[in-house]
Amino acid sequence: MAIAAFQPFMLIAILPEILLLVLATLIFALDALGGAGRRQSLGGVASLGLALILLATLGFGRPDAEQSLIFGGMLRHDWIAFTFKILLLFSAAVTCMLSMGVREVSARGEYYGLLVIATLGMTLMASSADLIMLYLAIETTSIPLYVLAGFMKGDDKSTESGMKYFLFGALTSAVMLYGFSLLYGFTGETNLYRLADALQASEMSPWLLSGVLALILVGFSFKVAAVPFHFWTPDVYEGAPTPITAFLSTASKAAGFAVLARVMLAVFPGIAGSWTAVLAGVSVATMTVGNLLALAQKNIKRLLAYSSIAHAGYVLIGLVALSQFGAASMVFYLLAYVVTNLLAFAVVILFARSAGSEEIADYAGLSRRAPGLALALLVAMLSLAGMPPLAGFVAKVYVFAAAVQSGLVWLAFVGVLNAIVGLYYYLTVLKVVYLYRSEHEDKPVPVPRSYAIALITCVVAVLLIGTLSGPWLQWAITTATSLF
């Protein structure tokens, strides 16, 4: 693929990034110039800005039929970048809406600013086509997220969360960078789309190459929270401000998968046999560990943390299938998962605002206290469990179908067994919500407007993706074509 000289369309390709930078600057400026009263509206500015950027990207950012490397091969303007940008912007916008009622963060300019910068990093992750750009993008994402995870300075758990995330992140990122440097050292090439040929030409021994791959996978596994680099997840998710947990478990994970899929399929098609075997093992371990550990959780954020680990395992099935439909099912699964998980966290945040608790036991009586909110949680949990007519069901069917199509029937069965375990703990939450009584049943749970918008958007999306999944699947299939 030839690298074109600068052309105006390249600016359109990075339109979301440019606008995100403008938005971040605007937020910092408003924060510095405005008084305390003005700061209350920062969340609104951020979420509205992100929503507008989302619309602008949808309107103008669509890639042409021809995939092109731009800016000297640093970025690639293609469907996978486009789709993931939409997904990331959606997640960021909803996260901002969900932050507006959380006392510790709602009126802090640097909070929203960092969130937007992290989103900027993620959108670059989705489109990076060069090892250097990729590393920069990952760090641009991670550093604001470390800060955000530890944002509540007065809270020991939040501080621990930020610290843990930083230490694990820095370490795995260093290992990954070492892998990148070895790749460059052996081939003299940093562009992802030329590395495959260069690797072929360099005649590296497969063992060495596998070792390099392993180093790189460490970094990626950390990003998507796959076993055995999942240890940080529960503690970080529990301690971080809940909207940030929502953001980490959706956008950050999705961006990680975008990178993982792109690098694996672009750079290492030559040894696909060995990395799919490794990732199949990782997938099984991730699903199983995530689901089994989730069984014992008493805190809803920790439960969702382990559940998010498990879901990373299902997503990996799509990648391991190593087919166009497999990649499409992966994209579709992420789409369904992001929307559903945001919904779940929206309910968690709302409940914590009025009840001040994240313990599952305290959700008792929620169905009497706030029937609408309970119903939203029902939708979220059942979608995560994979029940129709919700998004999670079709998503699971597609990844299992991809596995069967590629002859990985055993992997589909492992997925099925895991889905059963998953169903158990999601039902346990619903049981508490619907069955148990508490003395707080007469206290209503107020739902501010921004939350209502987020809730309704997500519920509608979960239902739409679940029932009319044709167009969404078509989108995912189109996206997948740019990976092969």
Place this chain on the structure above:
Amino acid sequence: MDFPLLTVIVFTPIVSGLLILLIPGERKTEIRIAALAAATFALLLSLGAYIIYDRSLGGYQFVQIFTWIPQLGISYHVGVDGMSLPLVLLTGIVIFTGVLISWGIDDRPREFFAFLFVLASGVFGVFVSLDLFQLFFFYEIAVFPMYLLIAIWGWQVTREYAAMKLTLYLFIGSLVALVGGLAMYYTSGLGTFDLLALQEAGFSTAFQRLWFPFVFFGFAVLGGIFPFHNWSPDGHVAAPTAVSMFHAGVLMKLGAFAALRVGFMLLPEGARFWSPLILGLATVNVVYGAFIAMVQTDFKYVIGFSSVSHMGLVMLGFATLNREGLTGAGLQMFSHGVMTALFFAVVGVVYDRAHTRDIPKLGGFSKVMPLVAVAFIVGGLASMGMPGFSGFIAEFPIFMGLWKAQPVVALIAALGIVITAAYIMRVVGRVFFGKMPAEMEGHISRETALDRIALGVLAGILILVGVVPSVMAPLVASGADAVVRLLGGA
């Protein structure tokens, strides 16, 4: 047919359920009336379909097809034939009588009826599905609300355990079958989930033999086949009355029906290969279920195990692979559905008043509620297979088919009928006759008018089908013929 009758039938309950959710929760009477109206509408529609169906034409009727997910060849495809039409009617009957029996539910009736209607839509959806994906879609919709219905409104002692056990059993079964379905989809190479197309796919013998057990047992779990029947009595007992009726009356048919539609009809060679095993297991169902029912002291467990026993007869009918057996199985699904709904309704009526289901502590109920006793006896006679009741019409062909296929199995399974007679007699004698315990004397009120309507409808149908079998038997036989054709004669 221009009017999308089946689509309206499928979506009536779920739409009414959502509308009911909009009624303020404290206006309980309005909620109940709305639920009854919706259930009546669903019953009338399914009765309408039953009557309009052109018996001289046979085959699938009221067919509608839309593209749903074109990328995978999934469509929304509905239609009914002689096998599924009685089950659609059955669902209509059970939802109607179930709402009547549930009139007294006082804890959040809004949510109760909403979940019950979601369940009903799922059930209707499976019975009319002609697309494999769609079938799974509705199947799961039917399985899930069960959990909340049992866990929230069920019998306090065992509800959490039973609800979870049931849901996990059924979910695992359906997902295993789903993997089988996906294997069929990819192996056929047709790129479609359409059942009618997959029927003609001509899977290799080895493929059919390999995958048949996954698909069959995946679904048959819900049909209560031994040794995966364990969830069912626990679930029935823990569930509130209407849910038990639905559960034993309709949901178990869902499993049997899906096992037939997907297992037997798509993988006929696999069915032939595995039918001896199914015959064996189903015989265990029939005999063992009846024996266990015999020794229960809990009224509801007796009925729960009787369902296990009777569903065994359905599976036996399938496994004969011949016209008589399949016709009998189809009739038995309908007959058992009505009969067991009646049984559970009676158990509910008795328990609501006596507050115990312990058979030794009951007695003399026929004096207070003679009509309930009559209804129960009608159900009992049907379940023993007495001529003049629907059970005879159903069980006789099954045994005829069995005799043709495996005379030994017919002899052993006939034992089940004898034991059935014994435990039904025992329950009738202990609960309805004899002397009422002193502490209950004077505290037992009569059944309500709504209960009477519900029981009357159910008992009336059992007698009607028994006395005038032509209202149903030829229809089911035409459905059975279609299955036999796929199974390649016999």
